[in-house]
Amino acid sequence: MVTLTIDGKQIIVEEGTTILKAAEKLGIEIPTFCYHDQLETVGACRMCLVEVEKIPKLQVACATVVSEGMVVRTDSPQVVNARKGVLEFLLINHPLDCPVCDKGGECELQNLVFKYGSDKSRFVEGKRRYIVDPKSKYDDLAIGPHIIRNMNRCIQCRKCVRFINEIAGEDDLGTFKRGSKTEINILPDIPIDNPYSGNVTEICPVGALTSKSFRYKIRVWQTEAIPTVCPQCADGCNIRIWKKDERIYRITSRRNDEVDEGFLCDKGRFGFDFVNHPDRLKNPLIKKNGKLSEAPWDETIKFVTSSFMKIKGETGSDSLAGVGSGKVTNEDNYLFQKFFRSVIGTNNIDHRVDSKNLLPSPDTQIRNKYFGMKNTINQIANSKLILVLGCDLEKEHPIINLRVIKARRKGSSILVANPVSTRLNRFAQNGLLYKQRTETDFLNGVLREIIETKQYDNAKSGFSSSEIEDLRRKVSSSDSLKALQTTGIGAENIKSFVNALVKAESIIILCGAEIISNPKNVEIINSLYDLIRLTGHQDKDNSGVNLLWKHSNSQGTLDCGILPDRLPGYVRISGKPGLNFNLMLEAVNQGKIKAMYIMGSDPLSEYPDREYVKSTLGKLEILLVQDILITETAKIANVILPGASFAEKEGTFTNVEGRVQKLNKAFDPLADSKADGQIICLLAQAMGHEFEYRTPKDIFKELTGVSPIYSGMDWETLGLSKKQGKVK
Amino acid sequence: MEKILFKYIDFPEQYRIDTYIKNGGYRGLPKALEELSPVQIIETVKKSGLRGRGGAGFPTGLKWGFVPKDSQKPKFLLCNADEGEPGTFKDRSLIENNPHQLIEGMIIASYAIGAHKAFIYIRGEFAFGAKRLSEAIGECYKNGYLGKNILGSGFDLDLDVYRGAGAYVCGEETSLMESIEGERANPRLKPPFPASVGLYKNPTVINNVETLSNISHIVLNGGEWFANIGMPKSTGTKIFSLSGHVNKPGNYELPMGITVRELIFEHGGGIKDDRKLKAVIPGGVSTPILTPASLDVKMDFESLYEAGSLLGSGATIVMDETSCIVKAAYRISKFFEHESCGKCVPCREGTRWIRLILERIENGKGREEDIELLRDICTNIIAKTVCPLGDAAAVPIMSSIEKFRDEYEYHIKNKKCMVDLGTRFV
Missing domain, CATH: 3.30.70.20 (Alpha-Beta Plaits)
Structure with a gap:
């Protein structure tokens, strides 16, 4: 620790702190232009010059590291004049077109001239x-x-x-x-x-x-x-x-x-044009004589609920199904599953409309393999090796991609393996292209190389020798060897890949949509866990396998029980689970499901087999779609309810790492649209259920009571930086 | 006095390794490699009192001593041959006429600091010099002075010539490193200093051509020998590049501490056409201007500093009574505006502003308040920039106002020069 004095005030800071940061701690503002704490310090603007006792020249506060007994002045005449000088230099050639400049009102030059500049110009x-x-x-x-x-x-x-x-x-x-x-x-x-x-x-x-x-x-x-x-x-x-x-x-x-x-x-x-888009759904629409036409809310609600009740009465609760969405809030999703489970009485609930290959549902208390991210976003930049598998990270998760680039900058190795080349490959020490659907064969090749060359960490892996032998037998079988030929990756590449993996002090694996919806998704994920164990990185802070969901609230939608076999918080359904989306489609084709309520999802655009979905959903008696725009699915619906966009509602999203963050309402739902949760309440109430919530806060409170993984979270402190809830 | 660096400067084919050896070259190197340890060489250089000839005059031995000895990182030696200071033309001569003297110094210096890779960053325009150096380096590799196991000593060194990127600022040591790394030649913040974080973030020593050319002589003849030449604190000889209104302009190697008068009148043959001396810039255009009152000032680091100027690179520019100081200042300001790298605010904006004002005064549109404004702008630049280029731009203007204020006032008042340039410049 270092003690120094700034403007007569003493402060003790850590070694290596700059004068700028030390002053900040004292609440002393030192103006800067070129300084940015995420960028390398260049000391070019000279705005932060301060006086340091015993040094004849003024020093840049942004780059000068404090030393014991240092005496700094940020308010001496010399400093004040230097600041004035810099601001004068900056202004002489500045057009001073503030009245028509977009930055006006939030311009740092304006603000600093206002505070430290001169009121006269000497430039002619x-x-x-x-x-x-x-x-x-x-x-x-x-x-x-x-x-x-x-x-x-x-x-x-x-x-x-x-x-x-x-x-x-x-x-x-x-x-x-x-x-x-x-x-x-x-x-x-x-x-x-x-x-x-x-x-x-x-x-x-x-x-x-x-x-x-x-x-x-x-x-x-x-x-x-x-x-x-x-x-x-x-x-x-x-x-x-x-x-x-x-x-x-x-x-x-x-x-x-x-x-x-x-x-x-x-x-x-x-990308916010959709919010104020002229095509936004403004009113409920009911299909009459093959044509969608506007209808008032009360009429629509009555139509929907009576249809639902009729079907429930005739063929039972399980003739209805609900499809939630990773694009709506936790509160909306929670109400949605509650509506289906307590009002309709069915577990036919799902949200995974983009894949035929679903991962097993996680269990409460256990952050198992299929939960999402094991690591936090911040840990990515600290990992010594990052393996990106089956993911166009820049497109799918642009901000996580920046963390990978940051790790690269800090000297970490980046390995990328994809069926196609991605832009991240530029930063990759090793960028491999495997033939689509050969992920398991490729990973078996990697595991085999580690085992056969005895490069695994026996002590840390926790594998018994018989387990290793089992694994060896599996990955070294002649079938595996033959399969490796089909991946399109040569032995040399596998070797250098493995070389990087076994050398790394920590390994974070990031898997994208390509893996999550892969026909062999479970097998792939198991292989990745084997890889982490073999290299001795399980249970380490900056290591782990991470599944990166697609939508803004994919994690929350899982957490809130939009699953046929789990209640909110992954509590197992006691009886028979409901149908997942794939099975729902089968049931529709078998005539077992007659009505479907789709909130915020667009299976026609997202499902791998569009024609199949289209013809299947077309067989429904009632297809209710709730969305903000006429989606492809909405086009074939009987009833469309206009929902509100993210800007028009309060609620929470749980991000990919399990961080629960609060959305605030910018303005009321446009035209005659309503927030999704409110619509669900109207439907439930029309069907004789209480569903009395004044605000999303009430819903969230109920959710924290019901869901073991959200328990203890406090609405008031959600959404404040660094104080968000984080799933335990 | 016997010349050291320039002894064989005019000797036919001195640039060839055979001639260089015949004339006593490559004697210091075997002595260094066989008889002296790196620490002993640094001690010898410290004892010699040799100070950097690039302008700042930093003690060379001390600089070498800053290189961390226990560092596992590769170390680099750089020779700054980006001679760009207007008025300076000594390094060019040393390179073109006696390249092996420089190379021998560099091998010894590399051995002393533990560098196995060295660069000569030569001003881009010095195409001929670059060719001479490349040829000389080729001869060295062929004769075992460079490459692996130099002269059987086990010491390895590779030396490359790097042609400069064409800017004055490339001669600033950290910009030079950026330039070698392929970046814009923009100065870095110091600290950290190159000795610990230099080229590619590795410990680096950077010395001027003239400095390094002295090394073999110091090693051969001992530190005391060198320290006995010149002044107590400014030892050795200095090459003065004499230019301007003198009868015999050129490079003069003389002991440190000769007077301005001696240089101009004894060695330079006096002022052209016997006109009166008006001003002398003693160390290249970036140093403060002197008046005839300073003629008896000794030319060494301390004496010139005391006289309000600097020894700089030793480039002495002589101006006689027909020179217009305002015009000279304007010309200098144009140079620095053009050469400012643009990274930091005071230099980038200030140099342009100074030039605009001087241009206005020169064109007869000066205002009375311009003189104080100029001084103020200079104050706002001096000691407030990332690298010394800001000071270099402002200091001569400031000093020209101090010493020749009457010329500025005359210019502003009468909208023309105090001296009649009509017949001299068209």
């Missing part, structure tokens, strides 16, 4: 202009699908370039020319092409990089920022919705270092 020369088109008086340049550059406003902190290089691992933005002509640019005619480009608009302290979608739409201060969670994938990035009235203007990051570290993918940042 011509301002520097970066002319993009000599015929235009505007100097805007589109440098990517989402980004507009205005170099005149740039203060050259280069955080954008450094983000693209260091965090995203890309090269598509750079610094050109030098001195006062230095310019941030793309290579000629090669626009920024990476899924993280939007971050540069947020990281830019001024209006030099702005987003196409937000430009000139509204002044920032006229919008209101609502903290919520991204609905796009299972990573669960924390976001802010910037809205006015009932419209979203933009989405920005709400940094949570456990999850997103302050970065979003472009899909999450820019």
Whole structure:
């Protein structure tokens, strides 16, 4: 520990702390432009110069490490003048077009000049202009699908370039020319092409990089920022919705270092058009004479419930089935299963409409192999080796992908094995392409190599010698050897793959959709567990097998019992389990299921055999679809109920690592749509059940009482950074 | 006094290894490898008092001593041959005419710091010098002075010539490393210093051509011998690149501590056409300007510092009475604006602003307040930038105002030069 004094206040900090961080702890603000705690420190803006006793020159607080007895002044005349000087330098060539600049109101240059700058200008020369088109008086340049550059406003902190290089691992933005002509640019005619480009608009302290979608739409201060969670994938990035009235203007990051570290993918940042889309369902629709037509809510509810009751009365509860969704909240899903189990009286509940090959359901208290992620998102960056299997990580889980790139930057090895090449392969020490559906053969080859060359960790693996022998016999059989030929991976590649695996101090395996919905998914996952054990990494912090679900609330949907054989919290059904989605389809074809209620899912788009689903669902007496847009499935429904988007409801999502995070409502459901949970309540009430919940908070409370894995979570502290509930 | 570095500078074919050996070359190297340990060599260099000839004058032996001895990382020796300071042309001559003297020094230095890989980062424009060096290096490999097991000593060294990327800032030591690594030549923050975190984040020593050229002589003749030449704290000889309004411009190797007067009038043959001396820039354009009042100042690190300037690279630019200081300052400001790398704010923005103001004054559009504004801008640059380029840009302007304020005032008031340039410059 080191004791130092800043502005007369003493503080004790850890060795290696910078003056900037030490001052932060004391609540002393040292202004910066180029500093970003996730990027390498460059000390280029010179805004954070401070006086350090016994050192003649002012020092940059961002990079100067504290030493015992150091005396720092951040408020001396010398420091104040230096700051004024830097701000003057930055302003002389700045266009001062704040009235038409999108950054106005949240511009760091504005704010720091306001606080530390001079009120007079001494610059009488011509301002520097970066002319993009000599015929235009505007100097805007589109440098990517989402980004507009205005170099005149740039203060050259280069955080954008450094983000693209260091965090995203890309090269598509750079610094050109030098001195006062230095310019941030793309290579000629090669626009920024990476899924993280939007971050540069947020990281830019001024209006030099702005987003196409937000430009000139509204002044920032006229919008209101609502903290919520991204609905796009299972990573669960924390976001802010910037809205006015009932419209979203933009989405920005709400940094949570456990999850997103302050970065979003472009899909999450820019993909919100669906919320205010003109095609949003506004009213309930009932199919009459083959045509969907608008109907009032009460009439629709009455129609649906009487149909349900009629079918239940005629052929029993099990003639009905419910399909939930990983895209709606825990509260909606909880109510949905409760509706089916207590109101309808059936366990025919599922949400896995995208695969014919379902994994076994997990059990309470046991985080078994099929649970999802064993590790946290943060642990990924700490693992010495990451194996990405059957997953286009950048597309499926862009923010987890950034953690893998981070690990690479820290020196970890990346192994990628996929049926097709992915963009992550660029960072891979070893990127293997196996023929589709040969995952098990490939993994057997890997296990065989480890066992036959005796590279396994006998002591740590916990395998008995007979177990090893069993495994050896399995993977070394002539069938296995023959099968290895079909994978398309040569022996040399297996050797180098194994070489990396056995050397690693920790191994995290990430499996994507390709594995989860694989016909041999269970076998693959077992092999991966064998691999982790053989290399001696089971029960280690930064090691483990992780299944990466697809949707924003896939984990929560499992947790909430949208499964035919599990109640919320994976409590086993006492009696006979209900039907999973595949079996439901069979039952429909057999005439056993007559009505289906699909909430938020779109089997016609997601199921591997579209024609089969289409013809099957077409046989239903009642197909009720609840969604926010006319999905492919909704097009063949008898009844459509308009749900609300993520921006219009309160509730919780459980992300891929099991973190329960709160969504907040930005505005009321649009037009005559209703939140999914509310619709379920209306249906239940119409069928004579109580279902009295004032808010999603009440539902969540009930859920924490019912579900052993959510017990003890407190609604009020959910969704505050770092205090989210985490599934035990 | 007998010359050291320039003794054979004009000797025919001195650049060939045979000639170099015939003239006493490659005697220091076997002595170093056979008789001295690396620590002893560093001690010898420390004893010699040799200070960096690139401009900063940092004690060479001390610098070598900073390289961690217990580090398992590879170590590098870099020779800074990116001679770009306007007025300086000594390294070029040393490289083109006596490359083996430099290479011998580099082999000894590498041995002393434990480097097995060394680079000569040579200014991109020095195509001929690069060719000479490459040929000389080829001769060394052929004759066992480079490569594996040098002269049977067991010491290995590979030496490469790296041609510079074409910017003044490439000569700043950390930018130079960035440049070798293939990055933009932008300076790094210091600390960490190159001795611990340098090229590819490994311990690195970087020395100027003239510095390294001295090494074989020091090893051969001993530290005391060198320390007895020149001044007590600025030992040895210095190559002064004399240019401007003198009768005999050129490189002069003289002991440290000769006076400005001696250099200009005894060695340089006096001012051209017997005109009056107006100003001297003693260490390259980045050093503060001196007036004739400083003619008796000794040219060594301490004396010039006391006189308000710097020895720098020893490039002495002489300006006679027909020179316009404002115009000279404007020209200097153009150079530094052009060469600023653009990384840090004060240098990037300040150099342009200074140039714009000087351009205005030069064009007869100066305002009275411009002088104080210029001084203020300089103050906001000096000691506030990442690398010394900011200081280099601001210091000469600042000093020109201090020493020749009347010329600025005349320029602003009369919208023209105090001196009539009409007949001299077209």
